[in-house]
Amino acid sequence: MALELRQQLKLTQKLVMTPQLRQAIKLLQLNRLDLSTALQAEIEQNPALEIDLDGPPDTLPDDQPFGLTATAEPDQVPVPEPDVTPPISTADAMPEVNWEEYANTYETSFSFSREAPPEDAPSQFDFISEKPGLSAYLQWQLAHSELDEREWEIALFIVGNLNRYGFLETTLEEIMAQTECTFDEADYLLEVVQDLDPPGIAARNVSESLKLQLERLNMGDSLAAEIVTRHLGLLETKNYKMLARLTGRKKQEILDAINFITANLTPFPGLPYAEEATNYIVPDVYVEKIDGEYVIRLNDDDLPQLRISSYYQELLKATTPASKESRSYIADKVKSAEWFIRSIHQRQRTIYRVMESILRFQRDFFDNGPTQLKPLILRDVAEDIGMHESTISRVTSNKYAHTPQGIYELKYFFSTAIPREGGDALAAESIKTRIRQMIQEEDKAKPLSDSAIADRLSEKNIQLARRTVAKYREQMKIPPVKHRRHTS
Incomplete structure (x- = not known):
């Protein structure tokens, strides 16, 4: 079959996206x-x-x-009214500038105590282009520490390996390998960074972060320190009875220590300094x-x-x-x-x-x-x-x-249908709202499991499998039953 070039007329219809469209x-x-x-x-x-x-x-x-x-009507182009505004000359619109007002003069007798700025005057903080993040805040503190050039590089490497929560994402062995330092140097400079503000920074996990915060408050040997160091899992599940048994303390002492932890400590010390814009x-x-x-x-x-x-x-x-x-x-x-x-x-x-x-x-x-x-x-x-x-x-x-x-x-108003026996279908968002209300009204000592929630929904002619209830609960970021239980 021979190949050849030919001209051919062809009539087709197609949709073209114009710039206006x-x-x-x-x-x-x-x-x-x-x-x-x-x-x-x-x-x-x-x-x-x-x-x-x-x-x-x-x-x-x-x-x-x-x-x-x-x-005009929606499909008509509006007709603008004629502009009868008299023209303004450039000379009239541009007043004479007094350049003495812009002179960079300094008066020794000037005092802010006598010359208070007006209330509606802009603050100097309005001109800050970027909010200082955690790394910048720690580097500013390190600049005031007595560190030599070698120690400064190691400390900056540690600061650079902190995540948005303020936790250290590397090990001492990796610090030694990357900075070519000894174990004592890496351990010493990690302690230097952990002594900076905010308390609990540069910890490896939540338990160590809480322990560092308690040590900053001179409570390193307290009951609260023992709980966050050895029994953090029981604290998360609110198993106060087991905490009292393992620590040998009374229930009221356990509750007082937990109240102090929740009121004065933060599990993520670096989160307030996260560089995230508010939407x-x-x-x-x-x-x-x-x-x-x-x-x-x-x-x-x-x-x-x-x-x-x-x-x-x-x-x-x-x-x-x-x-x-x-x-x-x-x-x-x-x-x-x-x-x-x-x-x-x-x-x-x-x-x-x-x-x-x-x-x-x-x-x-x-x-x-x-x-x-x-x-x-x-x-x-x-x-x-x-x-x-x-x-x-x-x-x-x-x-x-x-x-x-x-x-x-x-x-939000668009949702899939969940069939219901003997009634109209319900939206998935409506089911999620019902599940959220059940969990908010549950007994904290005996929280509802996913199977129990599915059974209660079935009583209202809403047939959902247990795994579907679990999926909806996870989408609403509600913890499972073991983390919602409040053991007395």
Whole structure:
């Protein structure tokens, strides 16, 4: 068979992801905080998009775009009002600068006791770019220790092998091999690091960490030290009767020692210094009950009101001849601004419709709480509002709703069905809530086993296997029965 090159016409249909469509999809899956950042970034990049400082109030009718100044329909591009603001000259907007105010002068008679800063003045701690972590804190303390260069390198190696909990993840043999030091040097410098703050740092395990903290309090020979050193397993299982038998102490003495341990010691001394950023949750939508009816309100409180720059629109209408490149640039920016405003509008309306559908399906949840959560899948909501499942998935990802029952992620309302004899199916999250309530109300001296929980659920026509109960309990991070038992 001969190989040859030929030209051929072929008619096909395929879906092409345009840049505008990609932008709309990206905005749809952003949460509340990320959306605010995206708005600011787009305003900075597109000169045809600007903030309307004279826009309408935050509360807009349901048929108006959220966060926009237009009153057009959802599928129409809003027509901006003409800008009648008089131009401001650069000379008027830039006052004369008094450079003497910026002089780096120092007055010997100045005193903070007489010149108190205003209450709303920023603190110097507001300008710290990064929170010091555990390693930086320990190195700062070592810098004030009398260590030579050789000892400093070994101490830094020890500090570098501490995990986020403050435990040492290496052995003395590895320290000797990596730093080429003797056993006495490694042991001595490990003690130097363990003498630093916070107490209990550089321990090999929880027992040693608690023992180091007690030694710092001059309680190395106390009953508490004996418990954390020899009987930590009994302390975890709360087997106080066995502790009293092995230590030869009275029950009240055991309880006093355990109360001191739990109140004054920490099993993970390095955790408060962990370099982890706090993730704040800002609800994307509010569901409030007013006069017996639920009202849905989107959270657009601090979103800027957007509009298309009238200056750029006038440039397109101007009769003054301009270069082809300039007109093409202006037209592209104006079109991009129009599409961005439309995408924001569509995103807000989609979130509103999805939350409205969830409210219809999960009305019992909003009335009575998580125990009344019903089985729901993405297809149910998609068919209800006439959208694709992928759109519902993007809308419900990383977005939260503030409800009368608390703040929940939109994904929380979707759960698999657990069949029940003689009744409607229940959602898996509803079963987890029931299990959590059973464990909270159990007798601490005789906690419920997974089999006992399964039996109690079966009495309510909820058939679950023991391993399923164990799986749900582990997902809720609830310890097993031996760690929940409180032995008297």
